[in-house]
Amino acid sequence: MNPRVLEIPGSVIRSIAAKRRPSSIDLGLGEPSLAPNPEHFAYAMTAAFERGMKYTANAGDHDLRAAIARTYRYPDMERAENVCVTTGSQEATFVTLKTLLDPALDELLVVEPAFPSYVKMARLEGVTVRTVAMGEDQDFAYDAERIVAAIGPHTRAIVICSPCNPTGRVLGRAQAEHLVSALAHRPGKPVWLIHDEIYREQTFTHDAAYLADLYPHTVVTNSLSKSNALTGLRLGWVLGPRGFVEQAIKTHAWVTSCADTFAQYVALHVFSELEGVREHAPWYREHRAAVVAALRASGVRAIEPEGSFYACVKLSPGRASLDVADELIERHDVLAIPGSAFGAAFEGWLRLSWVAPLDRVAEGIARLAPYCERLAPP
Amino acid sequence: MNPRVLEIPGSVIRSIAAKRRPSSIDLGLGEPSLAPNPEHFAYAMTAAFERGMKYTANAGDHDLRAAIARTYRYPDMERAENVCVTTGSQEATFVTLKTLLDPALDELLVVEPAFPSYVKMARLEGVTVRTVAMGEDQDFAYDAERIVAAIGPHTRAIVICSPCNPTGRVLGRAQAEHLVSALAHRPGKPVWLIHDEIYREQTFTHDAAYLADLYPHTVVTNSLSKSNALTGLRLGWVLGPRGFVEQAIKTHAWVTSCADTFAQYVALHVFSELEGVREHAPWYREHRAAVVAALRASGVRAIEPEGSFYACVKLSPGRASLDVADELIERHDVLAIPGSAFGAAFEGWLRLSWVAPLDRVAEGIARLAPYCERLAPP
Numbered sequence A, B: 001m002n003p004r005v006l007e008i009p010g011s012v013i014r015s016i017a018a019k020r021r022p023s024s025i026d027l028g029l030g031e032p033s034l035a036p037n038p039e040h041f042a043y044a045m046t047a048a049f050e051r052g053m054k055y056t057a058n059a060g061d062h063d064l065r066a067a068i069a070r071t072y073r074y075p076d077m078e079r080a081e082n083v084c085v086t087t088g089s090q091e092a093t094f095v096t097l098k099t100l101l102d103p104a105l106d107e108l109l110v111v112e113p114a115f116p117s118y119v120k121m122a123r124l125e126g127v128t129v130r131t132v133a134m135g136e137d138q139d140f141a142y143d144a145e146r147i148v149a150a151i152g153p154h155t156r157a158i159v160i161c162s163p164c165n166p167t168g169r170v171l172g173r174a175q176a177e178h179l180v181s182a183l184a185h186r187p188g189k190p191v192w193l194i195h196d197e198i199y200r201e202q203t204f205t206h207d208a209a210y211l212a213d214l215y216p217h218t219v220v221t222n223s224l225s226k227s228n229a230l231t232g233l234r235l236g237w238v239l240g241p242r243g244f245v246e247q248a249i250k251t252h253a254w255v256t257s258c259a260d261t262f263a264q265y266v267a268l269h270v271f272s273e274l275e276g277v278r279e280h281a282p283w284y285r286e287h288r289a290a291v292v293a294a295l296r297a298s299g300v301r302a303i304e305p306e307g308s309f310y311a312c313v314k315l316s317p318g319r320a321s322l323d324v325a326d327e328l329i330e331r332h333d334v335l336a337i338p339g340s341a342f343g344a345a346f347e348g349w350l351r352l353s354w355v356a357p358l359d360r361v362a363e364g365i366a367r368l369a370p371y372c373e374r375l376a377p378p
Helices: A012-017 A038-051 A062-072 A088-100 A117-124 A144-150 A173-184 A242-255 A261-272 A281-298 A321-332 A358-371 B012-017 B038-051 B062-072 B088-100 B117-124 B144-150 B173-184 B242-255 B261-272 B281-298 B321-332 B358-371
Strands: A083-087 A107-112 A128-133 A155-161 A192-196 A218-223 A235-239 A310-314 A349-353 B083-087 B107-112 B128-133 B155-161 B192-196 B218-223 B235-239 B310-314 B349-353
Touching (some): A038 A261, A062 A235, A062 A261, A088 A155, A107 A117, A117 A128, A128 A144, A173 A192, A242 B088, A242 B117, A261 B261, A321 A358, B012 B321, B062 B083, B128 B144, B281 B310, B321 B349, B349 B358
Parallel strands (some): A155 A192, B107 B128
16 A cells, blocks of 8 residues: 555644544534525525536636636636635645655655645645744734745745634734835745635734735635635635646546535535525624633633634643643533644643633633632733 | 646537527526425425524535435435535545545546546546446447456446446346456455445346445445435545544535535435435336337437436447537437447447437437438348
């Protein structure tokens, strides 16, 4: 068998999540608890019977591709030809890495803390990975200076998830401009930016930067999973310069052929409305405000989310996050994800999701507070 | 970018298919013209609202995996743990090749004529490919002797599509037993068999062999695309020994995470009925009989299909299949796929699909007959 597959370790997140009981307070969940909008499915059912369930083109339905490009309106990425529809943002990222990077030459730079999939996908492809950690002293805010300093001679792409899973930090405009300016002034082949925008519709700051607005060598990956509570639908996309997307479509064709036609009908309906991808945004804004209030009341050191549906808390000095997560689920029936799952830099932290009902989230925070570093009273 | 992606050539099949006009007689189509059974979708809609649209486990819904394994009942492959649900059989084959073969050491043997995707997927993974052509003098019948003779010291897997796209030939029991017996007696690491069963429910002979019945190192790939006219649903699976499937699930997790939950609900309904995957089988049997009659009446040399929904015809000596296919669509408004798309051994042939209405298929055969080799009158 392929040694790169054999070497893939088991998932820390899944092994912790497997300890969940029906009674557990689940702050581990990486998917919305909202129900999807049934109108999108009603449209898809009608389309399925009127238009059938045939293959679409490899790149996806042309109208859907055009609607996605029009929704985001990134410079020189406003046409159907700039989009490849994929099986969720997992395949979008897989196809992007596989297309962009030559395993024999190129290196991927992953900005951490980060969801573990980027590193694992790159290893599966035989691509060398370098990581750069954001600073704990800055609560892991994106720091362009650090990212630029980490670029090596073989770095060909940098992956940034903003809003960030796990930290909830958002790349701000000044940092993004600093980063892009440094890349633009580098001699030689361009370094690509991969902007994972999966939590785009859970953004709570007005200072969010969109790299594709600023830098032509940007590939955006996204999906309907988080914005529309459609994790199970597996409908994502790659959005990028036409020359790149042409190649990505070839990779995609041999990986999955094309995305699910039913899921594409659902997406056509979502994108037919101007604010379709933002239909759940008000819920997240309200929920986030309540969670921030609960965190402040608890007195623990936390990163107040600028985006995503996570909040991260700092453990008392010397506590290993995996041990605490184990103790929390076993003794206190609270599921939280250990920071170590997101890179060594995030050891000593826990990632909490806050999509459960608010009283459950608040009760969970109360139960885990004794494990956390306390803020000095003001 | 990745040179292996840049090197992927365009698809001959798609470039011919792009010449289709609304008036064309389409004998190129690789998907059923039947409509899917709406009952499966009604069930899925109910499930979507009762159970939501969350991620399933990476390997797929446990009940669905169990139902798939139970339906085929291959020895030691009868449990949920033997199944990984995928995004169509394209991802099933991609994940199988990627998991099974070490690009640094292993070689894939492709039995031709074959759908071009196996060779292209292997090249994308950097796996060396060897091909072995079945004999034109035997109308490309599967020939175990030839396959065994082509196995090299690095051959680690052999991919066989039976019923075959394009030839419509089915691997018979005697040939399968000969092949499996030779593999079982080889010293050293086992050579795996990958049986692409995508046309399983379009089998018109009682002598069909199922390799997983005969040989433990077999991986089966399949989907609902052809059996239930659900090409657009992208619901497939890998069925194999538990140790292999465990590794395949890891690959699948980083390629697409999990299959579409809605598609899995549809599949749960298909597999809830004992003969769910055979609901269209009678239609194909009847259609096939009529097509065989039309071919016989035309007097052209054709391979009467033992399976699949294709029939292949031999061109007059010296005619290049790509040229003839071009001329057919441009002058006679008939779309047929040139044999050269399926390997050098199939040059001089055309693949015709026969899922269009029968009078259209018969008219198409009449228009292309002048390009074909004629059988001597009996």
